[in-house]
Amino acid sequence: MLELRNITRTYELGGERAGVFGVSLAVAAGTVAALAGPSGSGKTTLLQVAGLLDVPDEGEVLLEGRLISNLPERERCALRLERLGFVFQSFNLVPVLDALENVMLPLQLAGRPEARERAEHLLARVGLADRRHHRPGQLSGGQQQRVAIARALANDPKVVLADEPTAALDHAHGEPLLDLMARLARETGAAFLIASHDPMVLDRADEVHRLRDGRLEAAP
Numbered sequence: 764m765l766e767l768r769n770i771t772r773t774y775e776l777g778g779e780r781a782g783v784f785g786v787s788l789a790v791a792a793g794t795v796a797a798l799a800g801p802s803g804s805g806k807t808t809l810l811q812v813a814g815l816l817d818v819p820d821e822g823e824v825l826l827e828g829r830l831i832s833n834l835p836e837r838e839r840c841a842l843r844l845e846r847l848g849f850v851f852q853s854f855n856l857v858p859v860l861d862a863l864e865n866v867m868l869p870l871q872l873a874g875r876p877e878a879r880e881r882a883e884h885l886l887a888r889v890g891l892a893d894r895r896h897h898r899p900g901q902l903s904g905g906q907q908q909r910v911a912i913a914r915a916l917a918n919d920p921k922v923v924l925a926d927e928p929t930a931a932l933d934h935a936h937g938e939p940l941l942d943l944m945a946r947l948a949r950e951t952g953a954a955f956l957i958a959s960h961d962p963m964v965l966d967r968a969d970e971v972h973r974l975r976d977g978r979l980e981a982a983p
């Protein structure tokens with residue numbers, strides 16, 4: 764589903780080269796892959812390349828076998844909206860919109876007339892039907908992240924990219940969230956790539972890729 768081939772994206776800082784170097788990995792449809800590694804090992808850098816938010820210096824991103832990393836910005840933008848879903852550590856919900864409106868947003872941007880019905884269906888799937896008219900500030904961290912997951916799934920993405928999705932949550936809220944993502948991966952067929960050093964994420968992933976100093980460690 765998602766394939767990264769030999770991705771290099773480096774930053775030059777004070778004579779030092781940081782970033783990711785020659786990383787290749789694939790995430791199959793309907794599975795959860797974890798991207799593990801210490802702080803600064805390149806997880807966010809790699810996710811940004813995979814999510815077409817950044818362009819690699821070298822290497823290729825393929826979605827369903829199609830090369831997408833070299834497309835013009837306008838097409839990459841359309842793919843981000845229609846084929847990719849994003850979940851961030853800090854939820855990134857729009858504070859003045861309620862849960863339902865937050866989930867409707869990408870549907871409306873994609874011009875889907877059934878935005879409201881679909882957003883209601885998605886909120887029900889993440890167990891928040893009764894909270895649809897609450898704004899982010901009226902929801903717990905775990906509930907906000909469930910809204911963010913519903914929003915990420917709005918346009919039926921092929922790939923969901925999550926950067927430390929449980930980092931702002933305690934164990935009691937993080938665990939059900941991961942179970943939810945694993946279940947949604949299976950049910951929707953989306954490929955989930957989750958960057959985290961949270962052992963709960965690594966336990967639940969179908970596959971774990973470990974980064975160290977920007978390079979993938981050999982599988983144990």
Ligand SMILES: Nc1ncnc2c1ncn2[C@@H]1O[C@H](COP(=O)(O)OP(=O)(O)OP(=O)(O)O)[C@@H](O)[C@H]1O
Nearest residue numbers: 774776781782800801802803804805806807808809
């Ligand atoms: N915009 C940037 N400019 C310069 N250097 C950067 C930039 N973004 C990342 N880096 C460097 O690239 C390396 C990888 O950073 P990255 O954010 O990908 O790590 P990470 O694994 O996500 O870390 P964390 O677990 O702390 O989020 C680090 O050494 C970082 O300093």
Ligand SMILES: [Mg+2]
Nearest residue numbers: 806807808926
């Ligand atoms: Mg990071």
